[in-house]
Amino acid sequence: MKMTEKPLTPPPGLAVAALMILRRTLQKAADSVVPAQLAMFERITGVASGQVLCELARLGVPDLLADGPLTAAQLADKTKTDAGSMLRAMRGAVAMGVFDRRSDGRYENNRLSNALRSGDLESVRSFATYFGSKSNVLAWADIAETMRTGKNAFERVHKKSVWDWFDEHPDERETFAHAMMGLTLVDAPGIATTYPFGEIGTLCDVGGGRGTLLSELLLHHPKLRGMLCDAPGVLDSAKKLLTQRGVAERVELVAGNFFDSVPKGADAYSLKNILHDWDDERSIKILKNVRSAMEPGKKVLVIEAVVEEDNMDFGAMVDLQMMMVCCDGRERGRKDFERLFDASGFRLTRIVVAPTLIAVIEGVAV
Numbered sequence: 582m583k584m585t586e587k588p589l590t591p592p593p594g595l596a597v598a599a600l601m602i603l604r605r606t607l608q609k610a611a612d613s614v615v616p617a618q619l620a621m622f623e624r625i626t627g628v629a630s631g632q633v634l635c636e637l638a639r640l641g642v643p644d645l646l647a648d649g650p651l652t653a654a655q656l657a658d659k660t661k662t663d664a665g666s667m668l669r670a671m672r673g674a675v676a677m678g679v680f681d682r683r684s685d686g687r688y689e690n691n692r693l694s695n696a697l698r699s700g701d702l703e704s705v706r707s708f709a710t711y712f713g714s715k716s717n718v719l720a721w722a723d724i725a726e727t728m729r730t731g732k733n734a735f736e737r738v739h740k741k742s743v744w745d746w747f748d749e750h751p752d753e754r755e756t757f758a759h760a761m762m763g764l765t766l767v768d769a770p771g772i773a774t775t776y777p778f779g780e781i782g783t784l785c786d787v788g789g790g791r792g793t794l795l796s797e798l799l800l801h802h803p804k805l806r807g808m809l810c811d812a813p814g815v816l817d818s819a820k821k822l823l824t825q826r827g828v829a830e831r832v833e834l835v836a837g838n839f840f841d842s843v844p845k846g847a848d849a850y851s852l853k854n855i856l857h858d859w860d861d862e863r864s865i866k867i868l869k870n871v872r873s874a875m876e877p878g879k880k881v882l883v884i885e886a887v888v889e890e891d892n893m894d895f896g897a898m899v900d901l902q903m904m905m906v907c908c909d910g911r912e913r914g915r916k917d918f919e920r921l922f923d924a925s926g927f928r929l930t931r932i933v934v935a936p937t938l939i940a941v942i943e944g945v946a947v
Contacts, residue, residue, distance in 0.1 A: 588800035590770055598938065601894055628721075630677055633670050634697070635713025638706045642671075643690055643697040646680070650687035707759035714753055716746060720906050727905055735906045743906050762793045765853065769797035771935035772884060776943075778802045781880075785810055785847035787839050787871060788855045792819040792832065794884075795851075799828040807832040808847050810839070839867045843874040850875065853884040857899075860909035861921065868925035875946045881927055883942040887934070888912035894938065918942050 612620040637643070640660040645651060651659075653668035660667070675682050679693045690698075697706050711717065716739060723734040735743045747754035778784065778798050785808035786795040795807045807828070809819055813836045823829040835844040840863070843850065850871050856864040871881055888896040892914075900912035913921075919929045927944035934940045 588770065588773065588797060601938075605893070628718075630673075632713055632718070633673050634677070634679060635709045637670060637674060638697045638709040639713070641699070642680075643694045643706070644699055646688060646690045646694070647698060650683055650685075650689040652687050656688070704763060705760075707756050707763055711753070711756045711760045714756070716743075716750070716753065717906060724905065731909075733905060733907060733909050736908070742908055744908075758790065761854070762791060765790075765793040766797075768853075768884075768935065768937050768939045769794050770801075771937050772939065772941060773798050773801035775935040776882070776933050776941040778805055781805060782848045783808060783846065785835075785844060785850045785874075787843055787850055787852050787867075789851070789853070790815055790819070791822045793822065794853050795832065796823055796826040796828050799831055800826065805831075808835055808844060809833070810835045810837045810844055812836065812838070839870055841870070843870050845874045847874075847879075849880040849882055851882040851884060856883060856910075856921070857885050857903055857912055858907045858910040860911075863908065864921055865924045868921060868927065872926040872946055877946050879946050880930075881922075881944045881946070883918065883944070884939060885942065886912055886938065887914060887918070887932060887940045887942065889914040896938070918944075 640662065642656055642660065645656060645659055653671050654664045656662075656671070657664040657667040671680060671682070671688050674680050674694075675688070679691070679697075681689050681691045683689060696704065697709060698704055699706050716735070720733075720735040720738050723738050726732075726737060727734045735746070739746055741749075747757060772794065779802045781802075783806045784795070784798065786792070787810050789795050789809045789811055792807075792809050795809055799805055799807055809816065809823075809832055811819070816834045816836060819834065820829065823832050837844060839852075839855070852867070852871070855867065859867065868881065875881070886896040886899065888900055896912050903910035903912060915929075915932065918932075922929045922944045926947060928947050930943050930945050932940050932942050
């Protein structure tokens with residue numbers, strides 16, 4: 582995935598919200614003109630649609646078509662797959678609106694399939710490959726027991742947490758890391774320009790991975806300095822990205838585990854999409870470790886979606902993934918964050934929503 586040394590431009594917030602509303606309205610209108618059974622059939626067969634697209638992305642079909650249209654037989658030859666199966670998969674993908682079929686029988690990319698190409702900042706290829714992985718799909722197949730018990734399926738099915746699984750399957754961990762980096766790249770410009778990070782001297786990004794978000798914040802705010810806290814192996818990978826983006830000299834790398842301790846010395850601490858991976862008990866432990874590193878009056882910035890009970894956008898679907906796969910994690914609403922903050926030595930002071938609908942939930946150490 583190519584990065585840029587220049588700060589990225591965020592999308593206009595009102596436009597994103599308006600387009601999401603328009604999309605839901607058009608979807609309802611489309612459903613209203615067909616039999617309810619047909620509309621439900623499309624939703625019920627979603628697992629098949631997802632698996633087809635995930636496999637075509639894994640095989641690199643969108644990348645192959647970037648050089649020009651190809652027949653199903655040619656795609657099968659290049660991907661070492663069965664020609665008949667490739668034809669049927671491509672026909673199904675075209676029926677979903679992903680890829681186009683020309684009158685001469687060759688297939689070509691369209692706007693949606695281009696989003697599955699590798700190497701682009703906007704690519705969702707890694708996310709598709711991760712979501713369609715066997716380990717993830719097997720967890721989802723056990724949803725009945727999760728509905729009965731409220732406990733995540735991944736640990737029950739695989740006898741270990743998703744994080745321990747990644748440690749034993751580094752190829753899947755790398756795919757997941759790239760998927761999360763891609764999502765962060767979408768959110769980062771809006772986060773950087775919505776919240777006043779320029780008022781902070783040093784920001785410690787706790788569990789900040791390769792430094793995708795931190796590097797974007799530093800590019801937007803030249804006076805800001807950073808600390809990046811994560812596992813040693815992750816920090817080794819972060820050095821390359823931070824150097825590539827021209828901000829390595831402004832970042833202190835600190836190896837650590839947020840369940841043990843968090844480095845002292847920062848003016849504010851950020852946690853992007855960390856707490857939603859964990860239940861309340863472990864989320865409070867993480868926050869207490871952050872609080873132990875801080876002086877009163879310093880700020881913690883939890884960067885996550887704020888998902889209320891009546892939420893009907895993408896956050897509701899992300900919450901289901903947290904329920905099924907993560908360590909009894911969940912998306913949370915304002916009152917949930919207030920409760921977590923109160924239990925760990927913070928007071929929630931404000932919530933700033935970025936253009937992509939992710940929010941900066943600000944807490945002050947008391």
